[in-house]
Amino acid sequence: EVQLVESGGGLVQAGGSLKLSCAASGFTFSTSAIHWVRQASGKGLEWVGRIRTIPNNYATTYAASVKGRFTISRDDSKNTAYLLMNSLKTEDTAVYYCARRGRYSGSSAFDYWGRGVLVTVPS
Amino acid sequence: QSLLTQPPSVSGTPGQRVTISCSGSSSNIGSNTVNWYHQLPGTAPKLLIASNNQRPSGVPDRFSGSKSGTSASLAISGLQSEDEADYYCAAWDDSLNGHYVFGSGTKVTVL
Numbered sequence: 145e146v147q148l149v150e151s152g153g154g155l156v157q158a159g160g161s162l163k164l165s166c167a168a169s170g171f172t173f174s175t176s177a178i179h180w181v182r183q184a185s186g187k188g189l190e191w192v193g194r195i196r197t198i199p200n201n202y203a204t205t206y207a208a209s210v211k212g213r214f215t216i217s218r219d220d221s222k223n224t225a226y227l228l229m230n231s232l233k234t235e236d237t238a239v240y241y242c243a244r245r246g247r248y249s250g251s252s253a254f255d256y257w258g259r260g261v262l263v264t265v266p267s
Numbered sequence: 268q269s270l271l272t273q274p275p276s277v278s279g280t281p282g283q284r285v286t287i288s289c290s291g292s293s294s295n296i297g298s299n300t301v302n303w304y305h306q307l308p309g310t311a312p313k314l315l316i317a318s319n320n321q322r323p324s325g326v327p328d329r330f331s332g333s334k335s336g337t338s339a340s341l342a343i344s345g346l347q348s349e350d351e352a353d354y355y356c357a358a359w360d361d362s363l364n365g366h367y368v369f370g371s372g373t374k375v376t377v378l
Contacts, residue, residue, distance in 0.1 A: 254302075
């Protein structure tokens with residue numbers, strides 16, 4: 145069974161840092177791109193960024209709202225992806241999900257999602 | 268403001284057919300395939316339609332997707348109470364070195 149489990153969320157002051165983890169199981173982690181998506185309370189989904197696989201040089205892409213502050217990485221030996229968040233702002237408060245890019249030709253469809261982890265940056 | 272525009276809400280009675288529109292541009296829907304997700308309150312989103320019209324295993328055939336030009340739509344036929352959820356379209360956008368965009372979201376209410 146495919147599973148993605150996020151961890152590392154919590155309360156962090158503005159300007160601080162936090163590192164989220166996304167532990168994967170039930171599939172060959174190294175062959176799947178991993179995306180991070182967030183959702184502020186009562187709001188819609190916002191894509192945060194992604195990390196591709198080793199054939200694509202672990203390339204990363206970020207949303208404009210987090211570029212330069214957030215860094216996505218992965219450790220295929222541990223089946224885990226990470227989201228390092230620096231210079232956190234109050235507007236970064238959200239539930240953060242990691243998701244797997246599915247195997248749909250020509251499509252970045254996320255076929256499995258974690259349950260999410262809450263990050264709170266109080267004002 | 269999302270690059271993909273959806274109606275805030277859609278409603279219907281059980282058994283009815285409802286559609287959700289998703290309007291984009293040449294850099295997203297016009298160039299890439301569209302995916303649809305639904306989300307029940309307090310839960311993670313779930314993939315409903317991939318690559319414009321492909322249903323993942325386990326998704327009922329009551330759900331169907333289509334795309335034309337820079338717009339897409341999701342149709343739910345035989346509406347059921349358990350379909351009451353938030354629905355999001357999404358697509359890759361080729362602008363700004365590429366990024367993924369979600370629609371603004373549509374709340375489906377079963378009357």
